[in-house]
Amino acid sequence: MSVISVLLAAIAPGVALLAYFYLKDRYETEPIHLVGKMFLFGILLVFPVMVLQRAFVHGFGDDPFVFSFLISSGVEEFLKWFLIYFLVFRHGKFDEPYDGIVYSVAVSLGFATLENVFYAFLNSASISTLLLRAFLPVSGHAMFGVMMGYHLGKAKFNPKQRNRQLIYSLILPIFWHGVFDYVLLSAKTYWIWIMLPLMAFLWGRSLWNVNRANAKSPLRVLRRDEQVEM
Structure with missing residues (x-):
């Protein structure tokens, strides 16, 4: 299998999933350059994560x-969260609740894509x-x-619950990512029977x-009002 084929097979899933969630924005899609920038930051995040994880393995x-x-x-989810919170949470283009999903998915899939490329070449992975x-x-x-x-x-859009929701935005991905990894590491022979319902x-x-x-987008109300006026 050629290097180009392996590279494309490793990159395609992340790009396809990012396009899927990007196009799920019903009311106002985000600027491509900003989404691409967050995807790139997710790629770059792989390198400090590798260093920190190696250090933690030696320590723990x-x-x-x-x-x-x-x-x-x-480590992975905290650094993703840190990046998104300080780069886009207060950005003017983050103007509806769904934007949080677009930018978080962009960072996550940038990270996953480079991780997948490394895996493909280091393990001579097959297409399957x-x-x-x-x-x-x-x-x-x-x-x-x-x-x-x-x-x-x-x-961002419910100030009364801001602190609680910020905690959820970090703790829930850490928990479910941890469950995902623990199943793969611990259930050596029967992992697929746990993983299938978990992924579903x-x-x-x-x-x-x-x-x-x-459904919570403020732009939804604006669009509805515009249609009524017409």
């Missing part, structure tokens, strides 16, 4: 529970293996991004979050 060992919930999900990874870790990162972005959107739940919940975020 490789116990599956500690690795799953602290070293893997804790990359397809499995598209269903599991790549789409998993997208689901964690949806969770994070949904609650960031609620935090995460996808179902994510689509519900997408619909709820769109």
Whole structure:
């Protein structure tokens, strides 16, 4: 299999999922250059994550529970959250709840895409293996991004619940990412029977979050008023 084929197979799932969630914005899609910038920041985030995770493994060992919930999900989701909160949470283009989902998914899938490229070349992965990874870790990162972005959107547009929603936007992705990793590390022979319902739940919940975020858009009311005036 050629280098180009492997590279395209590793990159395609992340780009396709980002396009899917980008186009789910019903009322006002975000600037492509800003979404692309967040995707790029997600790619660059892989390098400090690798350094920190290596340091934590030396300090805490490789116990599956500690690795799953602290070293893997804790480090990755916190740095994604930190990046989104300080770069786009107060940005003027973040003007409806669904925007939190778009930007969080962009960062998450940028991270997942480079991670997938590294895996493909370091493990000489086949196309079938990359397809499995598209269903599991790549789409998993997208689901964690949806969770994070949904609650960031609620935090921005519901000041009374801001602190609580900010906590949810960090804790929930860490928890579900940790569950995801722990299943893969611990259930060596029967992981698929746990992973299938887990992914079905995460996808179902994510689509519900997408619909709820769109339904809360202030632009929805503006569009409705414009139609009435016409």
